[in-house]
Amino acid sequence: MDKVKVYSSDTCPYCVAVKNFLTENNVEFEEKNVTTNAEARNELIQKGYRGVPVIVVGEEEVVGFDQSRLKELLSL
Numbered sequence: 001m002d003k004v005k006v007y008s009s010d011t012c013p014y015c016v017a018v019k020n021f022l023t024e025n026n027v028e029f030e031e032k033n034v035t036t037n038a039e040a041r042n043e044l045i046q047k048g049y050r051g052v053p054v055i056v057v058g059e060e061e062v063v064g065f066d067q068s069r070l071k072e073l074l075s076l
Contacts, residue, residue, distance in 0.1 A: 004029040
């Protein structure tokens with residue numbers, strides 16, 4: 001399975017929903033909190049995003065909690 005990264009922040013309810021969804025479906029992911037991690041924030045900005053959540057599955061980037069797209073990418 002492709003490596004999954006979740007760019008999130010401390011105050012984002014959609015970030016919580018994404019992380020819960022991945023956990024419930026036994027998908028391992030790396031969380032990159034842009035609130036507490038300047039490097040993660042810079043990575044996100046370099047990708048052209050200013051908002052979270054951004055979920056990276058392999059080479060695919062999903063903006064927001066798009067459950068159907070995540071299911072498709074993760075073969076759930």
